[in-house]
Amino acid sequence: MRGREQTRPLARLEIRRSRKQDERPLNPPQSRLKLYTRGLIEVVGLEMGLPCAATLGLLAYTRRRRSKAGNLDRDGRLQALSSKP
Amino acid sequence: MAAPDPAPARDSFTLRWDVLMFGIYVFAAMPHATGIQAHEWIGVALVPVLVGHLLLNWNWIVTTTRRMFSALSGEVRFNHIWDALLFVMFVLATASGLLISRFVLPTLGIAPMGDGFWRFVHTVSATVLTMMLGIHIALHLRWVLTRLKKAPGLAPKTSRKEEP
Numbered sequence: 124m125r126g127r128e129q130t131r132p133l134a135r136l137e138i139r140r141s142r143k144q145d146e147r148p149l150n151p152p153q154s155r156l157k158l159y160t161r162g163l164i165e166v167v168g169l170e171m172g173l174p175c176a177a178t179l180g181l182l183a184y185t186r187r188r189r190s191k192a193g194n195l196d197r198d199g200r201l202q203a204l205s206s207k208p
Numbered sequence: 209m210a211a212p213d214p215a216p217a218r219d220s221f222t223l224r225w226d227v228l229m230f231g232i233y234v235f236a237a238m239p240h241a242t243g244i245q246a247h248e249w250i251g252v253a254l255v256p257v258l259v260g261h262l263l264l265n266w267n268w269i270v271t272t273t274r275r276m277f278s279a280l281s282g283e284v285r286f287n288h289i290w291d292a293l294l295f296v297m298f299v300l301a302t303a304s305g306l307l308i309s310r311f312v313l314p315t316l317g318i319a320p321m322g323d324g325f326w327r328f329v330h331t332v333s334a335t336v337l338t339m340m341l342g343i344h345i346a347l348h349l350r351w352v353l354t355r356l357k358k359a360p361g362l363a364p365k366t367s368r369k370e371e372p
Contacts, residue, residue, distance in 0.1 A: 155241070162238030170237075170335065171342035178346035182283075 222264045223355045229257045230345075237338055245311045252312055255302060262295075287347045294344055297337045304330035 153161075232254055239247035262269065272280070272288045306313060307326045314320065345352075 158241035159238065162241040163234070166234055166237045166338060170338040171345070173342070174339045175342035175346040178343045179349065182346065185283075 218264075219355050219358075223352065225257075225260055225264060226352070229254070229261055232257055233341070237334065248305065248309045248312045251302060251305055258298065283347075290340070290344060290347065294337070294340050297333055297340055301330060301333040301337050304333060 232250060235242055236247060236250040236254055242250065269288075269291075272284065276285065276288065304326045307321045308330055309320050
């Protein structure tokens with residue numbers, strides 16, 4: 124009995140401490156605008172934007188190589204590129 | 209002498225639908241900002257929007273699939289395969305998201321799966337899906353820019369002289 128009475132205040136302290144931890148937010152509260160801005164930068168800028176930019180660069184490079192190769196005449200001389208898109 | 213034709217109504221509608229889908233997807237991909245409940249419902253709302261996107265481009269999908277093993281440029285073939293993989297990734301992300309949903313499934317009276325496996329699958333598939341979507345946009349950017357140039361109000365005013 125004595126053992127149980129001694130642990131009761133400790134148990135109450137532990138419960139109080141865990142409740143305070145539950146109430147405390149994990150991250151400091153941020154404004155909605157900051158959250159959306161950060162989300163936009165992460166999603167559109169980084170996750171989507173970087174692969175998009177890399178692909179556009181690769182496409183431009185391969186298309187340029189193809190157009191240069193396609194403009195070679197029979198003798199292998201490079202012809203002027205057409206001004207038409 | 210005739211003024212350049214404006215973009216066909218269907219292409220204009222398709223472009224607007226794609227922009228709408230992009231906007232909805234961006235919001236769906238920001239659960240930290242929108243909150244989990246909104247994230248789940250926006251994700252569910254994406255499904256009919258994607259179905260609409262596929263139906264609007266159905267002719268291209270069918271035509272390209274038929275020509276897959278015949279004369280087709282490497283770029284178009286890659287584009288088509290990438291689109292198919294993108295669809296698979298979308299289905300995986302949506303399905304895993306539904307399995308772990310805390311609001312959508314309980315609303316329908318179904319208990320969600322709380323295990324970490326499907327949570328991991330959803331996180332990974334959603335991130336990969338976003339990156340694949342960036343590449344998808346890059347592969348179709350020419351079409352988008354062409355439609356934007358022909359959009360009414362944005363088309364450049366040309367002179368009455370005909371081009372040689």
